[in-house]
Amino acid sequence: MSTKIAIQGIPGSFHHQVALECFGDASSIKCYDVFEQVAKSVAEGSCDFGIMAIENSIAGAILPNYDLIDRHKLYIDGEHYLPISHNLMALPGTTLEDLTEVQSHPMALLQCHNFFEKYPTIKLTSEKDTASVAKKIRQNGLSAIGAIASKTAADIYGLDILAEDIQSFKENYTRFILLKSGKSTGVLPPSKASLKITIKNEKGGLAKLLTTLAEHDLDLSKIQSIPLMERPWDYAFFIDVLISDWMQYKNSLHQLETTGATVKILGEYINQKP
Numbered sequence: 001m002s003t004k005i006a007i008q009g010i011p012g013s014f015h016h017q018v019a020l021e022c023f024g025d026a027s028s029i030k031c032y033d034v035f036e037q038v039a040k041s042v043a044e045g046s047c048d049f050g051i052m053a054i055e056n057s058i059a060g061a062i063l064p065n066y067d068l069i070d071r072h073k074l075y076i077d078g079e080h081y082l083p084i085s086h087n088l089m090a091l092p093g094t095t096l097e098d099l100t101e102v103q104s105h106p107m108a109l110l111q112c113h114n115f116f117e118k119y120p121t122i123k124l125t126s127e128k129d130t131a132s133v134a135k136k137i138r139q140n141g142l143s144a145i146g147a148i149a150s151k152t153a154a155d156i157y158g159l160d161i162l163a164e165d166i167q168s169f170k171e172n173y174t175r176f177i178l179l180k181s182g183k184s185t186g187v188l189p190p191s192k193a194s195l196k197i198t199i200k201n202e203k204g205g206l207a208k209l210l211t212t213l214a215e216h217d218l219d220l221s222k223i224q225s226i227p228l229m230e231r232p233w234d235y236a237f238f239i240d241v242l243i244s245d246w247m248q249y250k251n252s253l254h255q256l257e258t259t260g261a262t263v264k265i266l267g268e269y270i271n272q273k274p
């Protein structure tokens with residue numbers, strides 16, 4: 001039986017591109033409307049892997065996805081960084097001046113904020129994913145609506161590109177994570193770990209946590225505080241560390257736990273940061 005990959009989005013979306021780059025087989029990709037369905041399909045076993053965008057170099061973290069990973073007890077098995085180029089597209093024959101509205105995924109809209117400051121009359125609307133807007137414009141012949149999406153989406157759905165590379169900074173990356181329902185038994189020693197660490201709310205608590213990581217030669221590559229919904233105004237820290245010495249890493253987790261922190265390992269995998 002072939003490996004089934006869950007994504008949010010349709011062919012031409014960035015998630016679809018990542019699924020092809022990581023697994024190479026379009027027929028194994030299952031397309032869902034929302035990230036919650038992706039998480040559920042992996043947790044319940046109808047898909048083997050889920051792919052989820054987690055942060056973008058311009059727009060920042062996708063906070064709800066941290067909650068989904070945690071709540072559905074998913075395991076981060078790997079990561080993939082994709083350079084993102086956004087393009088404004090519309091039905092052939094349409095000009096930028098004809099557009100009254102542009103629709104796209106909310107993260108894509110955020111990444112193109114500067115471009116649309118020059119076009120204040122264009123209404124910006126959030127949609128499920130970049131490619132599904134391109135598809136809708138083509139299917140329904142929507143001549144006053146534009147999409148922000150990849151060149152692949154423009155090709156698949158037969159739209160013309162009105163403006164290329166419209167993200168606010170040319171260099172634009174989204175980090176995607178590969179999710180499984182359980183830990184895999186890899187042979188390579190992982191070089192990165194994603195952890196959820198909850199500490200007591202006391203003076204210097206976060207400073208002590210960071211010192212413990214530094215003393216064990218761990219390089220912090222990301223820290224994100226997320227509210228604990230069950231304890232208003234308390235926070236958990238989602239932390240990514242780069243591991244150079246496996247024993248030091250294991251010792252750091254042990255030391256954190258002996259000082260009262262709760263550590264949940266969300267994933268241990270190979271660092272792919274370019």
Ligand SMILES: O=C(O)C(=O)C[C@]1(C(=O)O)C=C[C@@H](O)C=C1
Nearest residue numbers: 013014015053105107129130174
């Ligand atoms: O809409 C898409 O094409 C997606 O794959 C979603 C998504 C995201 O979730 O951030 C992926 C990459 C880009 O950052 C913009 C949108």
